Amino acid sequence: xxTLHSYFRSSAxxxxxxxxNLKGLDYDQIPVNLLKGEHRLEAHRRRNPQGLVxxxxxxxxxxxxxxxxxxxxxxxxxxxxxxxxxxxxxxARVRSLALLVACEMHPLNNVSVLGYLxxxxxxxxxxxxxxxxxxxxxxxxxxxARLTQEAATGTFCHGDKPTxxxxxxxxxxxxxxxxxxxxxxxxxxxxxxDRCRELPEIEKAAPAAQADAV
Amino acid sequence: xxTLHSYFRSSAxxxxxxxxNLKGLDYDQIPVNLLKGEHRLEAHRRRNPQGLVxxxxxxxxxxxxxxxxxxxxxxxxxxxxxxxxxxxxxxARVRSLALLVACEMHPLNNVSVLGYLxxxxxxxxxxxxxxxxxxxxxxxxxxxARLTQEAATGTFCHGDKPTxxxxxxxxxxxxxxxxxxxxxxxxxxxxxxDRCRELPEIEKAAPAAQADAV
Numbered sequence: 100x101x102t103l104h105s106y107f108r109s110s111a112x113x114x115x116x117x118x119x120n121l122k123g124l125d126y127d128q129i130p131v132n133l134l135k136g137e138h139r140l141e142a143h144r145r146r147n148p149q150g151l152v153x154x155x156x157x158x159x160x161x162x163x164x165x166x167x168x169x170x171x172x173x174x175x176x177x178x179x180x181x182x183x184x185x186x187x188x189x190x191a192r193v194r195s196l197a198l199l200v201a202c203e204m205h206p207l208n209n210v211s212v213l214g215y216l217x218x219x220x221x222x223x224x225x226x227x228x229x230x231x232x233x234x235x236x237x238x239x240x241x242x243x244a245r246l247t248q249e250a251a252t253g254t255f256c257h258g259d260k261p262t263x264x265x266x267x268x269x270x271x272x273x274x275x276x277x278x279x280x281x282x283x284x285x286x287x288x289x290x291x292x293d294r295c296r297e298l299p300e301i302e303k304a305a306p307a308a309q310a311d312a313v
Numbered sequence: 314x315x316t317l318h319s320y321f322r323s324s325a326x327x328x329x330x331x332x333x334n335l336k337g338l339d340y341d342q343i344p345v346n347l348l349k350g351e352h353r354l355e356a357h358r359r360r361n362p363q364g365l366v367x368x369x370x371x372x373x374x375x376x377x378x379x380x381x382x383x384x385x386x387x388x389x390x391x392x393x394x395x396x397x398x399x400x401x402x403x404x405a406r407v408r409s410l411a412l413l414v415a416c417e418m419h420p421l422n423n424v425s426v427l428g429y430l431x432x433x434x435x436x437x438x439x440x441x442x443x444x445x446x447x448x449x450x451x452x453x454x455x456x457x458a459r460l461t462q463e464a465a466t467g468t469f470c471h472g473d474k475p476t477x478x479x480x481x482x483x484x485x486x487x488x489x490x491x492x493x494x495x496x497x498x499x500x501x502x503x504x505x506x507d508r509c510r511e512l513p514e515i516e517k518a519a520p521a522a523q524a525d526a527v
Contacts, residue, residue, distance in 0.1 A: 148458035149413065161402040165416065167381070168408035175401050187389050188375040194382035199363065201412075202379065206420035215447070220434060233429070244362035 101126035102156040104146060106133045107309035110205060110270035111166040112153040116304035117266045118170045122177050123300075130311035133210065167201055170263055182263045193257045196245065196264035200271045204238035208274070228278065235271075235280045242268070243285040256291055261298065269295045273306065315340035316370040318360060320347045321523035324419060324484035325380040326367040330518035331480045332384045336391050337514075344525035347424065381415055384477055396477045407471045410459065410478035414485045418452035422488070442492065449485075449494045456482070457499040470505055475512065483509045487520065 101119065103126050105112040119126050131137045131152050138150045146154045146162045155163045157176075163169050174182055183190045206212070208231050216222045216230060246252045256264035272292040275282060282289050295301050306312055315333065317340050319326040333340050345351045345366050352364045360368045360376045369377045371390075377383050388396055397404045420426070422445050430436045430444060460466045470478035486506040489496060496503050509515050520526055 148462070149417070149455040157402065159402055161405070163402070163405045163409065165409035165412040167412050167416070168405045171385075171408055172401055172405040175404065187386055188371065188373055188377070190389065191375070191377045191382045191386040194385055195377065195379035198379040198381050198415075201416050202381070202420055203363070206416055207426065211451075212421065215444070219443075219447075220436065220440070222434065226434070229433075230429070233433075237425075241363040248362070 101158060103128045104131050104143070104152055104154040104156070105129065105309070105311075106131050106138075106152050107306045107312040109133070109152050110274050111151070113270035113273070113304060113306060114166045114266050115153045115155060115169050115173075116309075117269060117301050118173050118182060118263070120300035120304050121182060121261055121266070121298075122173060122180065124173070124177060128310070130309075132311065167197065170197075170266060174263075180260070182261070182266060184257060184262065189251060189257065192249070192251055193262045193264045196242065196256055197267035199238060199242055199245075200267040203241075204234055204271055205274075207234040208278075231278045232280050235275045235278070236284075238271075239275070239280075239282070239285045239288060243288050246287040246291065252287070254291075254294060261295060261301075265291065265295050268292055269301060315372060317342045318345050318357070318366055318368040318370070319343065319523070319525075320345050320352075320366050321520045321526040323347070323366050324488050325365070327484035327487070327518060327520060328380045328480050329367045329369060329383050329387075330523075331483060331515050332387050332396060332477070334514035334518050335396060335475055335480070335512075336387060336394065338387070338391060342524070344523075346525065381411065384411075384480060388477075394474070396475070396480060398471060398476065403465060403471065406463070406465055407476045407478045410456065410470055411481035413452060413456055413459075414481040417455075418448055418485055419488075421448040422492075445492045446494050449489045449492070450498075452485075453489070453494075453496070453499045453502060457502050460501040460505065466501070468505075468508060475509060475515075479505065479509050482506055483515060 101124060103115060105128050131143055137143060138152060144150055147164045153166060155169045163172055183193055213227055216227050251257050253259040255261050256268060269292050315338060317329060319342050345357055351357060352366060358364055361378045367380060369383045371377060377386055397407055427441055430441050465471050467473040469475050470482060483506050
């Protein structure tokens with residue numbers, strides 16, 4: 100059985116839940132309460148020296164980290180249904196959309212960065228919110244431009260089935276909504292995320308649907 | 314012919330040059346001068362709405378973005394020599410080390426973030442440098458712990474041949490040195506990066522070896 104060490108609100112864990120669900124895989128989910136600092140405990144540090152979630156324990160007994168690496172693993176270990184298209188250029192397109200979120204947006208707005216802004220730089224709440232919204236706007240402007248300009252866009256980010264691009268987009272849209280980002284300039288990506296959220300596999304991966312949700 | 318749109322000092326472009334060189338691929342390199350704002354010009358925005366480098370134009374005529382997506386493409390299109398190991402768990406390990414750099418370290422210390430700290434938050438040079446060094450220390454502490462604790466570490470990050478983990482590590486070490494980060498707490502990763510830099514394929518990918526270096 101696959102075991103996912105997770106926190107309901109972690110958007111990286113949310114990505115992995117979506118990938119697992121889309122592939123129809125069964126998994127146990129063990130909550131790591133980030134607010135209570137459980138990710139800093141020795142038990143979790145042994146699984147991941149970075150102290151981050153998600154960590155996926157595989158059926159082969161490995162503990163995997165980094166949501167993108169976990170998704171690539173799931174794609175290789177459990178190929179059906181695929182979350183990457185067939186052609187190599189198309190695969191690169193899907194990965195680059197996912198990585199736009201993973202490398203240009205999410206890292207700037209995670210808990211430890213927001214904590215540094217408050218604790219080390221002493222910024223107030225409004226300045227912190229402006230920081231958050233700035234990086235969301237910058238990333239989503241690029242994401243929206245790609246969806247509208249690139250011919251491969253379909254009812255989902257790439258064609259008419261969900262791919263890793265959607266797996267990464269949906270949690271980022273959730274986060275943006277939670278931080279009151281104005282998404283009116285990104286109708287294509289919002290429509291795409293809404294279509295994703297109609298899928299039961301994605302709906303049941305959402306933060307509010309998890310056992311540890313508060 | 315492959316064409317890489319690049320800037321000598323961009324560490325994401327540096328990664329792609331290393332991967333291209335390790336695979337023995339010929340490519341044209343077209344400099345995009347970030348200091349002169351050439352990445353914001355329409356010609357480059359057409360290649361990449363994000364206005365970032367690197368962009369790889371493939372032999373099939375696609376323009377690929379995001380260094381990790383480009384590296385995965387190169388691995389799939391030109392499999393020899395491989396930059397990912399064979400076993401699926403080992404591939405996940407290598408990817409997670411590369412992504413530790415790509416998702417947890419580099420995004421926090423790139424030009425646009427440092428610019429925001431100075432221009433929007435009004436921090437001084439010392440505070441900006443402390444920010445930079447904080448995220449390098451946090452990431453490298455985890456990277457070092459993994460290299461020392463995980464049995465798969467060899468003379469390179471994974472076994473005895475360079476992989477994508479080394480491709481991502483080397484430019485990050487270059488950057489850390491440029492920003493005067495104290496690396497004495499990370500002897501394993503520094504030794505690994507030094508071994509990489511002895512390879513002619515990696516040496517000729519270095520910023521100072523590029524035609525647009527100043």
